[in-house]
Amino acid sequence: MSVLDAVGNTPLIRLTRVTAGIDAAVHLKAEFLNPGGSVKDRAALSMVDAAEATGELRPGGVIVEGTSGNTGIGLAMIAAQRGYRALVVVPDKSSGEKLAALRAYGAEVIVTTGGVTREDPRHVSQIAARLAAETPGGWLAGQYDNPANPGAHYATTGPEIWRQTGGRVTHFVAGVGTGGTISGAGAYLRETGAVTVVGADPENSVYGGGDGSPYYVESIGHYVHPDTTEDVWPQSYDPKVADRIERVGDRESIEMTRRLAREEGILVGASTGTAVVAALRVARELGPDGLVVVLAPDSGRAYLSKYFDDGWLRRTGFPAPAVPGPLIGDGPVRPAVLAPITGRAGDLPAGPGVALLLLPRTQRAGTGPAPGDVAGSVPLGGAAAADTPLAALAEPAPPTAGVHEPVADALARTPADARWLAVLTDGRITGVIARADYFR
Template identity: 80%
Template sequence: MSVLDAIGDTPLIRLTRITAGLAAEVHLKAEFLNPGGSVKDRAALAMVQAAEAAGELRPGGVIVEGTSGNTGIGLAMIAAQRGYRAVVVVPDKSSVEKTNTLRAYGAEVVITTGGVTREDPRHVSQVAARLAEQTPGAWLAGQYDNPANPGAHQATTGPEIWRQTAGRVTHFVAGVGTGGTISGAGAYLRSAGPVTVIGADPESSVYGGGDGSPYYVESIGHYVHPDTVEDVWPLSYHPAVAHRIERISDRESIEATRRLAREEGILAGASTGTAVAAALRVARELGPEHLVVVLAPDSGRAYLSKYFDDGWLRRAGFPAPTLPGPLVGDGEVVVPALLPASARAGELSAAAVALLVLPRGGRPAVDPSPGDVVGVVPAGAVAGVAADAPLAAIARPLPVVGAGEPISEALARTPGDAPWLGVLTDGRIRGVISRADVATAVRVQEVRGVGGVDTFGLTKDGTHVSDLDSVDRGAR
């Protein structure tokens, strides 16, 4: 028996506290208890076995894969046990815990730029394909299009759920990433009985009808860069298997993730939070005769620096325990003009500041993601610039800060020469603030003999910041 024999047969755990008031039972399929820490162990093993059987992967060979992390970890574990070399390409948005885990298994980790078009040579899939082609004895796993991915779940995950519930399962909820899990397990359950299959998807992912803009939950959904020539969906995803898709916001996903840890004692990743939020939504519509199974793809141990870190939450504008102020969101936030990235100087209105945003659906996104903002242009920057000059040429980068972040922390971690800071609420830019005004607010708070500042603009006695220069000098 080897570590690979421990893959699968994960338990079902009934949720009891976060389901309070619901009539239907909700059970969680604990895939984080696989030896590599995620549901991807199943697909990784099935893909390797199929490649070995086909002669595509030979003794002493090299396993190459592009991944957000979990599939690579499963492949690295298998490579270590079977004597292969593993080369894993991950985007720079993957958690540090995942890249450290890959290296712990002995994998060679290549970190590339995330958030680029599929055609970009830096894209994860392009880098992985190039490395596989250039490396003697290499085999590219290709989880997105490998039939062994959904096949693994049709052969193991689906039957386990049916057996563990004695055929009582009525609804199956799973996130959609490569699509292998929901396609394989969902197909089996639909064939076994009258089971409704529901996909859980980030709100902006295109699987559920979103605009494809960036989101904060890893290992789930489908991002599309606005400049992508053709949006290609994975062959591992069979959309007809799911009866419907539930779209879940980043905030809902993260809140459900943290509730699982603190109310159920289950430390899972945020893609589990997405699926659980969807499962609770489904269960509210059901009676006591129904049983919902929700799949938990991976462990929260891979995200301790993200979704369980209060500082990370504040910086991204998600709810977190409040710190002493003043906070970024306490003061006046300017709503900027939103212009396409291709805008010309003559299109800049009288607004104090404009953001250049990658267009989605032919127009800039409302409340854009930081990943879709090309830069910021203060109105005064266009003086002397020809009306037909591209604004992108004079745009400045836009550092972002969280609405609940202390001003002192926001200033300390952003460039001192940045004229404006984007303010994030739930990971989206809802407005901008002038760095100079923020710095003044901190300075005024330090003034001795003045009652402190309750917003960026006013002290507690109603005096405006601009009137305090003489008080400031006298107090020091």
């Protein structure tokens, strides 16, 4: 028996406190108990087994993948056990804990810029494909389009849920990332019994009808850069499997993630928080005969520096335990002036103040743009001619400060020469502050 024999057969855990007032039973499929710490161990093993069977991956070969972290960890674990090298490309938004885990397994980690178009040579998928092609013995796992990804869940996850519930499961809820889990397990459960399949998706993700703008929950949803030429969905995702999609905001997801740790004793990532919020919505519609199974993709140990860190919450504008003020939101916060970077100086209002320049075709939620949408800034009230392109006047985008962050902390960690700070509320820019207002 090897460590790979421990992949799968994860338990169901009944939620008992966050479900207060709900008649239906809600059980968590504890995928964080896989040996690599996530549901992605299943897909990783399935993809490697399939590639070995076809000869695409040969002894002494190199496993290459682009990933937010979890699939790479699963592949690195398998590579270590079976004697392969692992090259893993991750975006810079992935948690430090995931990068450390990858390196602990011996993987070679390439960190690249996140939030770029799929066509950009810096994109995770572009770098991974190039490395696989250039590396002798290289094999690209390609989880987004590899049929062995949903195949793993059709063969294992779905049957386990059916067996563990004695066929009584009525609803299956899972987040949508590559789409492999919900497509595979959902298809099996729908074919085997009258099971309703529900996708859980970040509010801004395009899977559920969002605008594709950035969000803060890792390893779930589908982001679309505003300059993307063509929005390509993963072949691993079959949208027809889900009977409905529940959209969940970042704040709800993060708050539920923290509640699960403190009320249920279950330490999971924020994508589980997203899925549990969706599952509780579903469960509230059901009577005592309802049995909801919600999939928990990974462990919260991969996010201790993010969702469970009070300082991170304050810096990004999410609610956190109270601290002595004054807080950023207590001071003179000014409305954010937004302008397209393709505009002209004459389009700006008179000063004083600063305009935040947005990427072309940026779509914004009603709460304001995400920091990644801002391409630069221009002081208002300048002397430039009206027809001067804003791009020619652009200064760097201002640093950000959370609305619940102590002023002293925000000013201490941002450059002293930054005249303006963009204020974040729930991760979105809702205003600006002038450093001069705090040093008179």
